[in-house]
Amino acid sequence: MKFNSIAKGAFVLGATLLLSCSSDDDTTPGIVEPATYNFTRNNESTVSFSGQTTRILMAEELAAAFLDPTATEAELDAMFAHQQGDNDFSDADLNASDKNILSKTAASRDFFFANTVASADIKADYQLWIANQVSEVFPNWNTDATAGQAGAIQEAGGGPVRYVNAEGVEYNQLFTKSLIGALMLDQALNNYLSSAVLDEADNIENNNNGITAEGRNYTTMEHKWDEAYGYFYGTAADPANPNATIGQDDGFMNKYIGRAENDSDFAGIAADIFNAFKLGRAAIVAKDYTVRDAQAEIIREKASEIIGIRAVYYLQQGKLGLEAGVVDYASVFHDLSEGLGFIYALQFTRRPGTTQPYFTKTEVEDFITTLVDTPQNGFWNVTPATLQTMSETIAAEFNFTIEEAAN
Amino acid sequence: MKRLSFVGILFITLLLSCSTEDDVNGGGGDQSGFDRKVLLENVADNIAIPAYENLAARLNSLQSSTTAFTTTVSVENLTSLRTSWKQAYVSWQAISFLEIGKAEEISFRNFMNVYPVTVADIEANISSGSYDLSLVSKQDEQGFAAIDYLLNGIGTTDEEVVAVFNEPTTGANYRQYLTDVVARMVQLTDVVVSDWKGAYRDNFVNNSGSSATSSFDKLVNDYLFHYEKHLRAGKIGIPAGAFNNVPLEDRVEAYYDGEFSKTLFLANLNAMQDFFNGKHFDAATNGESFKTYLEYLNRNDLSTLINDQFDIIRLESAELDDNFSAQVRTNNTLMLQTFDNLQANVVLLKVDMLSAFSVSVDFIDADGD
Numbered sequence: 166m167k168f169n170s171i172a173k174g175a176f177v178l179g180a181t182l183l184l185s186c187s188s189d190d191d192t193t194p195g196i197v198e199p200a201t202y203n204f205t206r207n208n209e210s211t212v213s214f215s216g217q218t219t220r221i222l223m224a225e226e227l228a229a230a231f232l233d234p235t236a237t238e239a240e241l242d243a244m245f246a247h248q249q250g251d252n253d254f255s256d257a258d259l260n261a262s263d264k265n266i267l268s269k270t271a272a273s274r275d276f277f278f279a280n281t282v283a284s285a286d287i288k289a290d291y292q293l294w295i296a297n298q299v300s301e302v303f304p305n306w307n308t309d310a311t312a313g314q315a316g317a318i319q320e321a322g323g324g325p326v327r328y329v330n331a332e333g334v335e336y337n338q339l340f341t342k343s344l345i346g347a348l349m350l351d352q353a354l355n356n357y358l359s360s361a362v363l364d365e366a367d368n369i370e371n372n373n374n375g376i377t378a379e380g381r382n383y384t385t386m387e388h389k390w391d392e393a394y395g396y397f398y399g400t401a402a403d404p405a406n407p408n409a410t411i412g413q414d415d416g417f418m419n420k421y422i423g424r425a426e427n428d429s430d431f432a433g434i435a436a437d438i439f440n441a442f443k444l445g446r447a448a449i450v451a452k453d454y455t456v457r458d459a460q461a462e463i464i465r466e467k468a469s470e471i472i473g474i475r476a477v478y479y480l481q482q483g484k485l486g487l488e489a490g491v492v493d494y495a496s497v498f499h500d501l502s503e504g505l506g507f508i509y510a511l512q513f514t515r516r517p518g519t520t521q522p523y524f525t526k527t528e529v530e531d532f533i534t535t536l537v538d539t540p541q542n543g544f545w546n547v548t549p550a551t552l553q554t555m556s557e558t559i560a561a562e563f564n565f566t567i568e569e570a571a572n
Numbered sequence: 573m574k575r576l577s578f579v580g581i582l583f584i585t586l587l588l589s590c591s592t593e594d595d596v597n598g599g600g601g602d603q604s605g606f607d608r609k610v611l612l613e614n615v616a617d618n619i620a621i622p623a624y625e626n627l628a629a630r631l632n633s634l635q636s637s638t639t640a641f642t643t644t645v646s647v648e649n650l651t652s653l654r655t656s657w658k659q660a661y662v663s664w665q666a667i668s669f670l671e672i673g674k675a676e677e678i679s680f681r682n683f684m685n686v687y688p689v690t691v692a693d694i695e696a697n698i699s700s701g702s703y704d705l706s707l708v709s710k711q712d713e714q715g716f717a718a719i720d721y722l723l724n725g726i727g728t729t730d731e732e733v734v735a736v737f738n739e740p741t742t743g744a745n746y747r748q749y750l751t752d753v754v755a756r757m758v759q760l761t762d763v764v765v766s767d768w769k770g771a772y773r774d775n776f777v778n779n780s781g782s783s784a785t786s787s788f789d790k791l792v793n794d795y796l797f798h799y800e801k802h803l804r805a806g807k808i809g810i811p812a813g814a815f816n817n818v819p820l821e822d823r824v825e826a827y828y829d830g831e832f833s834k835t836l837f838l839a840n841l842n843a844m845q846d847f848f849n850g851k852h853f854d855a856a857t858n859g860e861s862f863k864t865y866l867e868y869l870n871r872n873d874l875s876t877l878i879n880d881q882f883d884i885i886r887l888e889s890a891e892l893d894d895n896f897s898a899q900v901r902t903n904n905t906l907m908l909q910t911f912d913n914l915q916a917n918v919v920l921l922k923v924d925m926l927s928a929f930s931v932s933v934d935f936i937d938a939d940g941d
Contacts, residue, residue, distance in 0.1 A: 309709075318709060319708075319709035319712075320708075320709075321679065321682050321708045321709075322682045322686050322711055322712070323686045323687075323688070323689070323690060323711055323712025489679075490676065490677030490678060490679065491677070491678060491679035491682075491708060492708070493679075493708050494708065495708070495709065572936060
């Protein structure tokens, strides 16, 4: 066994080295791949994803507002379902925008076009979490949280204070981490990288003939691809070279690409994702849709893997915390709340080569029931064994081990 | 070149981890033949137990001084209480890094010395007279730093502090809180000491193999964790703003005393170097240690580098003000230099020494969000 793993490690390493060596010289014929995500037509950029940046920034403000106990439900709802011109955000540009979060939540072509029941169900979850944060948690901001009692609970060592519901769940964490799936991942993997969207109407013909969208410098197909890119890198310090600051630009996809990259077990994943975006975009310019679609599959696999890794990571962190001699419940609840969000996000992942997520909505709902219905007081009574079993179930569907995800 | 050496490291790591599998908690050796059990015996009998006994004795003195002060609240008794507190605080620095066994189980360090404390919560405890100090969420309302606040922070002069404890209606609650905080420290320390002097000593020494749960592997990790998080970050890096570019003068240890933070830092620094060298507690004798283990592995070069770096840290930190808050305000560059000096030893200890011992790091930086 041990020898096998040495051989396997050496093989993987060798393969990696070979791949990384060859990628420099190995240009696909006809495709001109730039060093950064810079594409031009007539010397002007053809890249645009301002709508995605806007939605990420709206989500950042809404996530912060979850921790303002003076906010009302109406105010939070308005941030979620912003209407152009309404004064919902501190940033005037966001207020002026005609974009909002709600309309793009669980709204991809591939997963929800003919499944509006599920879409409505998921949107309702988000609105319920907002309502519950205001009705359950805000009134107990200065109450000590105990089993069955919402309130505040401080982490060990004079650490941060966490605000939880009666079951120990932080709605702000559930909201934020799950939105990575329902908004960023779903829109990118299941909408903009989908041939149903990229090739819609006469997109191929127009792209083949260099016919740009009306009043724009890009073809519609180019733009769709860029919109997927924007959900990952829309807040990057240098959007053409986002890996320079990966993990530091926003609290959503960007952050967790960075987290995976910083785990030595997954180092290289940030470059894999970025390179696939870049090559796929170059393939569109070169009208090579086979190469384009192959890159979309790489992005789907790697981005989905990040969601799986984080779900298992937080379940394992929670398990470790529960096994300590002195249990730091605030820290455990924080980990499990993040984990709950990533588990929710699993239903928006995309198994490459299929139109299916790694875990269905029903499977995700079962996980959540198992974590929260314990049978009473939620996280206060969850057991390490439950967290271990769930970690195993999730990791089994991905190409990583629990140990790799947990450290 | 870079790739070649990486492959080499990978193979070495795999080979080493390969051989450790057969050697689970066995007869005290690793594949090099070094007897880890003798090192563990030195730690237990000549460092841990005497240092903990010393801490317990100092805390008993602190408790006596507390009783004298709460019985007769006076400037004179306050002064001698502060002296007892300082002596106990210094004795804590000698052993605070050994968060293993019972100490780990009861989260000893977090109940003894979290700083800064949250003053509003301490005051709320005192005014209500109702608090459960065993709660994890109350770790920043007790321990040495809470006593620092009570003896030095509730008034600007000695007379003002005494007046708070003597106040006819509220003074009793202050006296009670001080008494309870000290009693809890005494009680927790007794739990740890009696475990070391009971069954744990032999468990610790006999768990001498080289698995991740062996005493040696845990000991090295606990040592490094303390070095990084509590010595480097807690005492120097965080106040100096090394992590977020904002100096935070109120994050220093013994903040309310004002003149004691450097003493505590140096006490902990010396204890960590002494431990590296296997120096017996409060004696000039040295026993088996990380240093002698490295030498056994023909890594005298590394043990010398590590000791030299400890000396550099001590030498250059001599320039620091006794009051780290003042140091941060007046010349934070010196604090940052101390941090950099500490940082240089992280690489030697965490990368080079661990690799020599073929021990894996079992902790990671917290998620931070």
